[in-house]
Amino acid sequence: MKLPTFSAVAALALVSAAPLARAETAADFIAGFQGEARQSDPSFKGFSASRGQAFFTAKHGNEWSCSSCHTDNPLQSGKHAKTGKSIAALAPAANPERFSSAAKVEKWFKRNCNDVLGRACTAQEKGDVLTWLAGLKK
Amino acid sequence: MTNGMTAVAVAIVAVAASWPIDSKAEREHFNVDNTTYRSECGSCHIAYPPQLLPADAWQRLMSQLDKHFGSDASIDTKTAREIETYLEANAARRVAGGKPTLRISETRWFLREHNEVPARVWKSPAVKSASNCAACHTKAEQGDFSERTLRVPK
Numbered sequence: 001m002k003l004p005t006f007s008a009v010a011a012l013a014l015v016s017a018a019p020l021a022r023a024e025t026a027a028d029f030i031a032g033f034q035g036e037a038r039q040s041d042p043s044f045k046g047f048s049a050s051r052g053q054a055f056f057t058a059k060h061g062n063e064w065s066c067s068s069c070h071t072d073n074p075l076q077s078g079k080h081a082k083t084g085k086s087i088a089a090l091a092p093a094a095n096p097e098r099f100s101s102a103a104k105v106e107k108w109f110k111r112n113c114n115d116v117l118g119r120a121c122t123a124q125e126k127g128d129v130l131t132w133l134a135g136l137k138k
Numbered sequence: 139m140t141n142g143m144t145a146v147a148v149a150i151v152a153v154a155a156s157w158p159i160d161s162k163a164e165r166e167h168f169n170v171d172n173t174t175y176r177s178e179c180g181s182c183h184i185a186y187p188p189q190l191l192p193a194d195a196w197q198r199l200m201s202q203l204d205k206h207f208g209s210d211a212s213i214d215t216k217t218a219r220e221i222e223t224y225l226e227a228n229a230a231r232r233v234a235g236g237k238p239t240l241r242i243s244e245t246r247w248f249l250r251e252h253n254e255v256p257a258r259v260w261k262s263p264a265v266k267s268a269s270n271c272a273a274c275h276t277k278a279e280q281g282d283f284s285e286r287t288l289r290v291p292k
Contacts, residue, residue, distance in 0.1 A: 080183070
C-alpha cells in the first residue's frame with residue numbers, strides 16, 4: 001500500500017501549498033493601495049473620500065467619466081454608456097460582490113482607467129475612489 | 139439526378155449559403171453556454187451568440203480587445219484563450235457575404251432581419267444602439283431571439 005500513502009501525502013502537500021482562498025474586502029484593497037502610494041510618493045498623506053468622489057464624477061480628457069456608466073450615485077445600478085446594458089451597483093454597501101476579488105479589481109481598474117483617463121490610475125487615485133465608495137451607506 | 143433537380147438543389151444551396159445560420163429555429167434560439175464567455179463578455183453587453191460571426195472575425199476581435207469598439211476590454215491571456223476556443227468552435231459555419239466586419243449589426247444577415255425596424259426605434263433612448271439587443275429581444279441574455287419574446291419599446 002505504498003502508492004496510495006504516497007498519493008495522500010502528495011495531495012496533502014499540494015492542498016497546503018495552495019494560497020488560502022479568502023474573499024477580500026474593500027479595506028484590504030485600500031490597505032494595498034496605501035502601501036503602493038507610500039512607496040511611490042514619500043509625501044503621501046492618506047486617502048480622501050471627497051477627492052475620490054470628485055475624481056469619480058469628473059471627466060479626465062476623454063469622453064467618459066466613471067459616473068458615465070456607474071452614475072453619480074454608486075449605491076444604485078448604472079447603465080453602460082454605449083450599449084445601455086444594466087451595470088450592478090458599485091458601492092460595497094449596495095453590492096457585497098464588489099471589491100471582493102483581486103483579479104477583478106485589477107482587471108476593471110486597468111480597463112476603465114484606460115477608457116476614462118487614457119492611462120493607468122495611480123494608487124492615490126484608486127485609494128481615494130475606493131475610500132469614497134466603501135464609505136457610502138445605504 | 140435530372141438537370142432540373144440539380145438546378146433546384148443548387149438554388150437551395152445558394153440561398154442557404156447566404157445565411158450564416160441554417161434553419162429558422164437556429165436563427166431564433168442560440169446556445170450561449172460557456173460560463174467564462176458569459177461572465178467576461180457579458181458585463182458590458184449581452185454575451186452575443188458566437189453563431190453570429192464567422193471564426194476569422196472572432197479571431198480578429200479577440201486579438202484587439204484592448205481597443206474594443208472604442209473601449210479597453212482586455213482580459214488575461216488564459217481567459218482570452220478559453221473564450222477564443224469557444225467562439226471559434228461555435229462560430230457561424232458559413233460566411234454571410236458582404237464585406238467582412240467585426241460588428242454583428244453590420245452583417246448582411248442582421249440588416250435583413252432588421253429591415254422593418256423604423257429609424258425612430260433605433261434612436262429611441264430605450265434602445266440607443268444596435269448593440270443593445272435586450273432593449274427589444276427581452277430574452278436575448280438567454281439566447282432567445284424569437285418573435286414571441288420580442289417587445290419593441292414605444
